Amino acid sequence: MHPSARLALWLLAVLTAQALRLPALLLLAAGALLAAPGAAGLWLSYCRRARWLLLTLWLVLAWHAPGEAWFEQAWLPTREGVALASEQAVRLLTVLACLAGVYAAGGREGMLAGLWGLLAPSRRPGGAGERLVVRLALVLEQAQQTHPPGVWKEWLAAGGAIPLAAPPVLRLEVPRWGWRDSGSLVLAALALGGLLIVDGML
Numbered sequence: 001m002h003p004s005a006r007l008a009l010w011l012l013a014v015l016t017a018q019a020l021r022l023p024a025l026l027l028l029a030a031g032a033l034l035a036a037p038g039a040a041g042l043w044l045s046y047c048r049r050a051r052w053l054l055l056t057l058w059l060v061l062a063w064h065a066p067g068e069a070w071f072e073q074a075w076l077p078t079r080e081g082v083a084l085a086s087e088q089a090v091r092l093l094t095v096l097a098c099l100a101g102v103y104a105a106g107g108r109e110g111m112l113a114g115l116w117g118l119l120a121p122s123r124r125p126g127g128a129g130e131r132l133v134v135r136l137a138l139v140l141e142q143a144q145q146t147h148p149p150g151v152w153k154e155w156l157a158a159g160g161a162i163p164l165a166a167p168p169v170l171r172l173e174v175p176r177w178g179w180r181d182s183g184s185l186v187l188a189a190l191a192l193g194g195l196l197i198v199d200g201m202l
Contacts, residue, residue: 003113003117007118008118009189010101013192022087028195032097033100038104039097058086061085062082062085063077066078066080
């Protein structure tokens with residue numbers, strides 16, 4: 001599949017996930033993880049990095065949603081809050097699963113080439129589209145590097161001015177868009193629409 005088609009499919013999946021409930025979210029996440037070899041391992045890595053975000057999200061929603069408290073204890077989260085927090089946590093995990101599927105299928109170069117292709121209608125030399133692709137390349141390059149513990153303190157002390165290690169020239173190989181890419185994207189969009197319909201019927 002064309003890198004731009006994969007990235008567009010990821011955007012559609014993220015938008016679809018916002019309207020899905022728990023069973024359909026699990027189905028979407030399973031499909032995304034089975035879409036490319038290595039996606040499951042990459043997803044586990046994403047989950048480990050986002051563990052504190054997931055925990056904070058769950059605690060805030062569980063304790064602040066109105067409803068009936070567990071065991072009628074005011075200091076415990078509400079049943080409705082626990083259900084809402086769990087669903088939102090699974091939704092975030094599903095989005096990470098979709099991202100892992102896209103990244104495992106195309107890698108760093110695939111992500112950049114996909115974004116380059118999606119921005120083609122509004123891209124001009126030196127414009128915002130090119131700067132966005134270059135910035136994403138810097139972020140992905142930095143994310144692949146390993147840093148010693150406590151380096152974030154140095155980064156904060158320097159006011160975020162620590163230079164990012166990146167190649168001086170960014171080269172992208174963007175394949176030609178074909179009819180198979182259009183067909184694959186349409187079929188995937190129809191599958192997501194079908195998932196929405198099934199979820200609404202359950």
